[in-house]
Amino acid sequence: MSSTELRIEKLNSRQLKLLEKCREEWRLNGLGKGQTDRVKAEAAIKAAYRAVGLAEPRVIVWLKSPWAGNSASRILESDIDWPYHLNTAQLEVWDAVWKQCPRQLEAISGEAHWKEVRRSLRLSAEKKVIEREGVLLEKYLKDQFAENMGIYIWHYLRSLAGANVSKKLREEAENQVKSAIEGRLSALAAEQIYHELVQPVHLQVWSYVAEPLKQRIPTMSGILAGPQKWQINYGLHDSSWLSYYDFVDRLGIEGTTPLKGLTDLARNAGWVWAYENLCIMTDRPLEVHRDNRFRIHAEDKMCMRFGDDWGLYAWHGVLVPPYVILLPEPLTFDLIESEPNAEVRRVLIERFGLENYLREGKVVKMHQDNAGILYRMNLESDEPIIVVRVKNSTPEPDGSIKEYFLRVPPTMQRAKQAVAWTFGLTEEEYDPLVET
Structure with missing residues (x-):
C-alpha cells in the first residue's frame, strides 16, 4: 500500500449514507424483474472471461428461465444423442438451443464447411424419408432435416464446450480483487460492510428468492434425473457478495476491476452456465411477488x-x-x-x-379455565395442532361476544399458560384484568 493510499478504519457518516444507497440498489437489483438486456449481458460475460485470462465464449445461447438453463446444461453434460429420450419440456429446451447455433457454428467452422454439413444432413434426411414413406414429401423432409440438424449441433456443442468455468470466473477474479485491496480496510470497517450491506441483501435476495429456485430447479424427470451440480454464476442473485466489492469501489479503493464483468452481468441477466467455449445464459424473471x-x-x-x-x-x-x-x-x-x-x-x-x-377434525379438549379452552388435534407425520379458544373481552356493537382460535406451541398444557404465551408472558405474569 503506497503512502497516498489511505486505510479506512471505520465508516464515517458520509460513508454509511453511501452504504445505505448501495444496499438499496443491490437489494432492488437482486429482486429485479422485467426484460433482460441481452446485449449488455453478453458484453458482461465476455469481460468476465477476459478478466481471468480466458478467451471469450465462441457460442452463446439464451434461454428464458433457470430451469431451462439447467436442463440445457444437463443435456450438454449427458450422452443423450436422440431427442425422443426427453420429455416435452426438455425437448423444447433441446430445440431452443440448437436453433440459435447454425450461424455461430458457421462462423467457427467456415462457410464452405458449413455448406457441406448442410448438404450431407439434407441427403441423409432425403434417404430416411424415402425409406420410411416410399416417396420424398417436402413436409417430412423438412422435419427430418431439422431433426438431423439438431442432433448434429448438440454433438458439436458437446465437443466444443470444454470444462465448466463458472467457479473459475468468480474465484480467480475475486482473488485478484482481494489481493489488490488488501490492507485498505480495517477488520472493523470490513465487518461494518458485511453486517450493514452484505447480510441484509443476502437474506432478501439469496435466502428468500434464489434458494427456493435452487430447491425447485433440480426436480428433473426421466433421463435427466440424478444428482445436481451447482456450477453456476447466479447473475442478479449474486447481488449480495458483489455488493461488497461494488461498495469498496465507491469508497474510492482501486483494484475491483476484475469483477466488473460479473458485476455488470448481475445487473443485466439471470443465471449463467459458463463453459470454456460455450455459455448458456438465462433471462431475469418477468414477475416476482x-x-x-x-x-x-x-x-x-x-x-x-x-x-x-x-x-x-x-x-x-x-x-x-x-x-x-x-x-x-x-x-x-x-x-x-x-x-x-x-x-x-x-x-x-x-x-x-x-x-x-x-x-x-378430531379435536380433544386438553384443559379449560377462566382464560379459555385448550384443544389438541393430532396429525400424521407432523407435530400436533394446539389452539386456545378465547372470548373477546370487548362485546360487539350488537352485544355479542366474538370467539377466537389462537394457535400456540405444542408445549402448552393449560389454557391460561397458552393465552399468556400469545402476549409474550409467563402464566404467572399474565393478568387478564390489564389485557389490552
Missing part, C-alpha cells in the same frame, strides 16, 4: 414467473404445488388430510382457516 416480509408469495398465481412460463408457486415463502394456489373449487378437510407434505399441509390449513379445520 413477495409478502411484507420479503418472502416470495402470491395468493392466486405464480410468485415468480419467467418468459417460458416456468416459475414458482409459494405461500409466504413456502414452496407449494400449483394446485394449492390455483385450486378452483373450495378446499375440503379431506383434501388437506390427503396432502403428504407436512409443510404444504400447513399452508392448506391456513388457507382453509384454522377454525374451520378444527371444527371438522
Whole structure:
C-alpha cells in the first residue's frame, strides 16, 4: 500500500449514507424483474472471461428461465444423442438451443464447411424419408432435416464446450480483487460492510428468492434425473457478495476491476452456465411477488414467473404445488388430510382457516379455565395442532361476544399458560384484568 493510499478504519457518516444507497440498489437489483438486456449481458460475460485470462465464449445461447438453463446444461453434460429420450419440456429446451447455433457454428467452422454439413444432413434426411414413406414429401423432409440438424449441433456443442468455468470466473477474479485491496480496510470497517450491506441483501435476495429456485430447479424427470451440480454464476442473485466489492469501489479503493464483468452481468441477466467455449445464459424473471416480509408469495398465481412460463408457486415463502394456489373449487378437510407434505399441509390449513379445520377434525379438549379452552388435534407425520379458544373481552356493537382460535406451541398444557404465551408472558405474569 503506497503512502497516498489511505486505510479506512471505520465508516464515517458520509460513508454509511453511501452504504445505505448501495444496499438499496443491490437489494432492488437482486429482486429485479422485467426484460433482460441481452446485449449488455453478453458484453458482461465476455469481460468476465477476459478478466481471468480466458478467451471469450465462441457460442452463446439464451434461454428464458433457470430451469431451462439447467436442463440445457444437463443435456450438454449427458450422452443423450436422440431427442425422443426427453420429455416435452426438455425437448423444447433441446430445440431452443440448437436453433440459435447454425450461424455461430458457421462462423467457427467456415462457410464452405458449413455448406457441406448442410448438404450431407439434407441427403441423409432425403434417404430416411424415402425409406420410411416410399416417396420424398417436402413436409417430412423438412422435419427430418431439422431433426438431423439438431442432433448434429448438440454433438458439436458437446465437443466444443470444454470444462465448466463458472467457479473459475468468480474465484480467480475475486482473488485478484482481494489481493489488490488488501490492507485498505480495517477488520472493523470490513465487518461494518458485511453486517450493514452484505447480510441484509443476502437474506432478501439469496435466502428468500434464489434458494427456493435452487430447491425447485433440480426436480428433473426421466433421463435427466440424478444428482445436481451447482456450477453456476447466479447473475442478479449474486447481488449480495458483489455488493461488497461494488461498495469498496465507491469508497474510492482501486483494484475491483476484475469483477466488473460479473458485476455488470448481475445487473443485466439471470443465471449463467459458463463453459470454456460455450455459455448458456438465462433471462431475469418477468414477475416476482413477495409478502411484507420479503418472502416470495402470491395468493392466486405464480410468485415468480419467467418468459417460458416456468416459475414458482409459494405461500409466504413456502414452496407449494400449483394446485394449492390455483385450486378452483373450495378446499375440503379431506383434501388437506390427503396432502403428504407436512409443510404444504400447513399452508392448506391456513388457507382453509384454522377454525374451520378444527371444527371438522378430531379435536380433544386438553384443559379449560377462566382464560379459555385448550384443544389438541393430532396429525400424521407432523407435530400436533394446539389452539386456545378465547372470548373477546370487548362485546360487539350488537352485544355479542366474538370467539377466537389462537394457535400456540405444542408445549402448552393449560389454557391460561397458552393465552399468556400469545402476549409474550409467563402464566404467572399474565393478568387478564390489564389485557389490552
